[in-house]
Amino acid sequence: MQKLGLLGGGQLGKMLLQAAMDLDIHVKSLDPDPDAPCAKIAPEFVVGSFLDFDTVYQFGQDCDVITIEIENVNLEALKKLQAEGKKVFPQPEVLEIIQDKRIQKQFYQDNNLPTSDFILTDSIEDIKQNIDFLPAFNKLGKGGYDGRGVQKLSSEADISLAFTEPSLLEKAIDFDKEIAVIVARNEHGEIKTFPTVECVFHPVHNLVEYLFAPAEVSTQIHDEACKIAIETAAKLGIVGLLAVEMFLTKDGQILINEVAPRTHNSGHHTIRANHTSQFEQHLRAVLGLPLGDTTAHSKAAMVNLLGEDGFTGEAKYQGMEESLSISGVYPFLYGKKITKPFRKMGHITVVDEDLESLKAKVSKVKETLKVVA
């Protein structure tokens, strides 16, 4: 069996490891945190920075395939490993496009992929000159993650909140729903999508708060969303998973918001609700194996389990027993030692064939299960 190098050892890595165990795939994980979720369960775990050239280059030496669970990694090292014959999936040249939201956005435009209007800005001055473009989202080109690096600018009064580094202004969309499609592509060009899901974001923290799968949209919208995801993956030529987040506008248009070249928060429910999970699919894709059946066998919802506001310290879980007593409720804990306000500490998948009952269980479990210190 091939040896898979994984840059990152967080929760996405943990779930990937669990899936890798099914096929006895030897995974070696790299993370700067010796207490990262992958640390205790990875067949091999290396403490080090995935941003450091030497660390990443050395780490990849004895791997057959190298992949990621976070896109903010040292691309130069990956390029060198690739040039020396290692398989690096997703490819560094694809990561380069996606890592910088400015290049990513330009890519959509150049490839006729539907996305909202935007303006690239290099300074506050550039933003000031485009006041008439507001309301817009100001997005940092590089380094944003999990809700950081995105700032809404409603009017001129918000200018002080704008980023001073190279960023972009993206027209605020009057959308009906935010939807997402995860698509997988292997090196033989085989492509498969997961069913479209519907994301409800936290109004303040810009994190996925709830997710419903499948999305309550028409078959036509579902098909169109999948088609856009497939085209994006094919045009990027990505090998691996691509999570495509989209806006469904009030007049029925679908616009790409942004993409992630990896397993994604909008696919965690697939572990419990689809025949093949996004984690297994990512492994199949990067290892050159046939892709699995993505059909959903159950209706599902997913809620992120965030650290309670006001608590920092060693994580404790309140209401676990009560949550587990609700039929169809499956908490998943990332195993992070320390909780902080709004830190992603886990997620909860709820399965239920009745949509109303599903929604009621989601509300119930959200009130019940808390991460405190």
Added chain:
Amino acid sequence: MQKLGLLGGGQLGKMLLQAAMDLDIHVKSLDPDPDAPCAKIAPEFVVGSFLDFDTVYQFGQDCDVITIEIENVNLEALKKLQAEGKKVFPQPEVLEIIQDKRIQKQFYQDNNLPTSDFILTDSIEDIKQNIDFLPAFNKLGKGGYDGRGVQKLSSEADISLAFTEPSLLEKAIDFDKEIAVIVARNEHGEIKTFPTVECVFHPVHNLVEYLFAPAEVSTQIHDEACKIAIETAAKLGIVGLLAVEMFLTKDGQILINEVAPRTHNSGHHTIRANHTSQFEQHLRAVLGLPLGDTTAHSKAAMVNLLGEDGFTGEAKYQGMEESLSISGVYPFLYGKKITKPFRKMGHITVVDEDLESLKAKVSKVKETLKVVA
């Protein structure tokens, strides 16, 4: 979170570990083989014999709950740990009944649980005196496992095959099907069954060869099988999982064949086909948590992946890519380094809503995927 000690580090342990990761349960596994399936992925792994008093007693010292993945363990050490206040689930007194097939059989009789007629035998002489009881299965009281310790005696001519140690003669049943129900019970007395499954045994090696879930039986038979499983678990007072293997006779009677006080080969498909897997259910049961929903969301079949006859040495897998290209086929490899003829090296779960297509895929994958050296 509680620390769970696990006696054994084989494939059942591996799948239990994967499930434990969902709730970030810290598992420490004990196995004599430093290359056991659990070795590389257990948060803590101790090399040592689960049959040795001192090893087991020491191993249990820092655990909150101790459980098993193999029933052939040192009971004296478990009793001492229990007496000293540790939770040991399943309880050593239950293991004692089940470890010895003679006591187990007597238990069914004493508790009016349906089982085939039997005679306890201490020597070949005892067997010779009961020639008119043949055809029967001669089962070793202690130490049998995975098809060993069971011998069919069709007539007097087979006497030389009989066991010389304390054993029993069990009337050979003219059965229609072999069915099984896995039942879970937690310390609060909550009990839940998985749907009845149908097992097809290998004619020579006495191992589960195929399994279909759910069993093709009437609702009445299903309900009756579940009722027997629940009664058996309740009368044993077991905390944990109990796999109840039964015969469905040609005249519609259900008779208990034997039980296993743990996760079982007849429940591997639950990982892919039921909302809660047998492994998660075992964890919930022994940790005193509410039991999960056992509903099957998909029809499934399971085939054991045995080492090919004629091959001994470092395991290689033939036909993996072709197998994965069949929709709904999910191989699971145990990660055993060395293959031997008929050694359990993995299993394959197949899911398909159409029973004919399911059977066709099972045949196809059985021809395709091979473990050689």
